[in-house]
Amino acid sequence: MIHRHALLALAVAASLTLAGCNRTASPDAGTTATDTTTPGDETADQFIARVNEELRALMPELTASQWLSATYINDDSQLLAAKYNERYLAQLNEWIEQARRFEGQQMTPETARAINLLKLGAAMPPPRDPEHLAELTKIASKMEGTYGAGQYCTDEGEARSCRQLGELEDVLRSSRDYDAQLDAWQGWHTIAQPMRADYTRFVELVNEGARDLGFADAGEAWRSGYDMPPAELAAETDRLWGQVKPLYEQLHCYTRARLDARYPGRGTVDGGLLPAHLMGNMWQQDWGNLWDILQPYPAAGSLDVTGALEKNYQTLLNERMVRENALIDSDRRADVAHAAKLENAKRMNQRAEDFYVSLGMPKLPESFWTKTQFIKPRDRDVVCHASAWDMNMAGDVRTKMCTKPNEEDFTTIYHELGHIYYDLAYNSQPPLFQGGAHDGFHEAIGDTVVLAMTPQYLQTIGLVGEQQQTQESLVNSQMRMALAKVSFLPFGLMIDRWRWGVFDGSITPDNYNAAWWSLKAQYQGVAPPSPRGEEFFDAGAKYHVPGNTPYTRYFLSHVLQFQFYKALCDAAGHTGPLYECSFYGNKAAGEKFWAMLQKGNSQPWQQTLKELTGEERMDAAPVLEYFAPLQAWLAQQNEGRTCGWTAPAAAQSPAAPAASQPAAETPPRG
Numbered sequence: 001m002i003h004r005h006a007l008l009a010l011a012v013a014a015s016l017t018l019a020g021c022n023r024t025a026s027p028d029a030g031t032t033a034t035d036t037t038t039p040g041d042e043t044a045d046q047f048i049a050r051v052n053e054e055l056r057a058l059m060p061e062l063t064a065s066q067w068l069s070a071t072y073i074n075d076d077s078q079l080l081a082a083k084y085n086e087r088y089l090a091q092l093n094e095w096i097e098q099a100r101r102f103e104g105q106q107m108t109p110e111t112a113r114a115i116n117l118l119k120l121g122a123a124m125p126p127p128r129d130p131e132h133l134a135e136l137t138k139i140a141s142k143m144e145g146t147y148g149a150g151q152y153c154t155d156e157g158e159a160r161s162c163r164q165l166g167e168l169e170d171v172l173r174s175s176r177d178y179d180a181q182l183d184a185w186q187g188w189h190t191i192a193q194p195m196r197a198d199y200t201r202f203v204e205l206v207n208e209g210a211r212d213l214g215f216a217d218a219g220e221a222w223r224s225g226y227d228m229p230p231a232e233l234a235a236e237t238d239r240l241w242g243q244v245k246p247l248y249e250q251l252h253c254y255t256r257a258r259l260d261a262r263y264p265g266r267g268t269v270d271g272g273l274l275p276a277h278l279m280g281n282m283w284q285q286d287w288g289n290l291w292d293i294l295q296p297y298p299a300a301g302s303l304d305v306t307g308a309l310e311k312n313y314q315t316l317l318n319e320r321m322v323r324e325n326a327l328i329d330s331d332r333r334a335d336v337a338h339a340a341k342l343e344n345a346k347r348m349n350q351r352a353e354d355f356y357v358s359l360g361m362p363k364l365p366e367s368f369w370t371k372t373q374f375i376k377p378r379d380r381d382v383v384c385h386a387s388a389w390d391m392n393m394a395g396d397v398r399t400k401m402c403t404k405p406n407e408e409d410f411t412t413i414y415h416e417l418g419h420i421y422y423d424l425a426y427n428s429q430p431p432l433f434q435g436g437a438h439d440g441f442h443e444a445i446g447d448t449v450v451l452a453m454t455p456q457y458l459q460t461i462g463l464v465g466e467q468q469q470t471q472e473s474l475v476n477s478q479m480r481m482a483l484a485k486v487s488f489l490p491f492g493l494m495i496d497r498w499r500w501g502v503f504d505g506s507i508t509p510d511n512y513n514a515a516w517w518s519l520k521a522q523y524q525g526v527a528p529p530s531p532r533g534e535e536f537f538d539a540g541a542k543y544h545v546p547g548n549t550p551y552t553r554y555f556l557s558h559v560l561q562f563q564f565y566k567a568l569c570d571a572a573g574h575t576g577p578l579y580e581c582s583f584y585g586n587k588a589a590g591e592k593f594w595a596m597l598q599k600g601n602s603q604p605w606q607q608t609l610k611e612l613t614g615e616e617r618m619d620a621a622p623v624l625e626y627f628a629p630l631q632a633w634l635a636q637q638n639e640g641r642t643c644g645w646t647a648p649a650a651a652q653s654p655a656a657p658a659a660s661q662p663a664a665e666t667p668p669r670g
Ligand code: X8Z
Pocket: 001, 002, 003, 285, 385, 386, 387, 412, 415, 554
């Protein structure tokens, strides 16, 4: 979720990604805020210097309140998080109001940019009306708490048993029993039903805040943080999606054939759509858990990273059990297992840290190791969704995860450390520039490193065995990466296609769920196994909706990370095919990376991209270059198959040209 990257990213609710903040003030909104006296003769440059100072002073209490509410969910922590968020947003409104007096005046380009950032890109545009602002921050905290504490219970009385997201995800990851997966998938989606009314009100309030700031609606506010007119951002994402869509369609076609074979007669939903509950992931955004079904050449060598991580954990657990003589006492066993999980998660983090350090980046501060939430606590509810936090812009950085020993969590650790290293690199910038060049950059840092986790790298860290140098093993390793990266692309788009439509009113509350599944069908080619009427609120079962984290950033990241990867491979002097490159240990690549991170959000992202890659545009060509061997292989596999799918009528969203097309029938490919 919000990696509080940058400053704001206030957890849950507020979040202004550093790429911009926003809003306007209400006359009495400042009553709870810090001292906001405005010297009459203050210049614009002095104003921004003061805002930076005040921000620095204000952030620690805001992030502390958000951290507490995310790692200790109860009414009290929610109340405090909402209050601190309200206070912060009121202050932000006040600064924006104060900035108006500099309109049209001479100032340095840095100050002009900083003033703009103050006004743009708030994830939760705050209404000027103080009562509405208070209501908004309360709802935001409540929704995040509801998600974090969500559980699915079956039976009553003695037999009652409840499972949270992590346990339900275990079923999707490991079970291949159709009904068990269906139960886990449907069960998790029940947690979102009670959020529907809150979300409906939330939308009204953030739209009010957005209008107070001069935006048409909250979606337009979100699209304004990209150093280009908001309307262009929507078209940009369409252009990038057009580049990669053929690759996704091939992967979809291959996957459908394998699922059909694995679940005869039940592997496809009408129209050629993939059944949502059989994709190994609650939201069908990463198909890596279907490795057992989708692995092209099982005999060509193992890439079972999850198996290796589980084995490492088991070894650690057994050693501890014996050493602490805990096998006979069940309480002791539980304690020792917990300690083993913690130690194992720390080791996974050390492994990720080692990659960054190998590039010449600093070691993580000691406080990272003592303050991070590595695993799910046993005694309370927490928001398990992984996040990275910069608490004070002065080195108190941490992550929050409920780590398990599997490949997805292992790569998520590298992802989160990407946020942390970005934070550390730009901590020397003024607070208003402490953010990603845009939010997609922030998401792409750790994932660029994940692309460098080649089979050879995994072998050197002991997670896979000796690798064959054959065409078959190449297809295997490409498939492993595609199941994480290519499967994600349409999901990365559809969430905000839905929210843009919700914010601009083209998707109304009586149509929330229908529009959600219509977009899932259109973009991902995925469908629920049974009708999902408006009694459900399936969007709320994905963290970023109740957590109000914009999602287009992840789509952009999945394009940008291949551009970054290619540039760093070039810097490292790599000359072979792109997919073979790992820049592990390469200081030249590390220096180039670090130089980019240090820039933060101090200049337009186009400039930052140019300094790293030589290009000023986002471009999916490196995605296609990377996956060229797989795409050719998939085309061969799919020969004679009818590919594509038929989606029901799509949701209309003026902000999203692609989403406003009529029912998508992807042409058969072969
Ligand atoms: O939310 C995240 C990160 C934190 S920024 C764990 N991600 C998206 C998701 O899980 O939906 C990373 C990939 C996409």
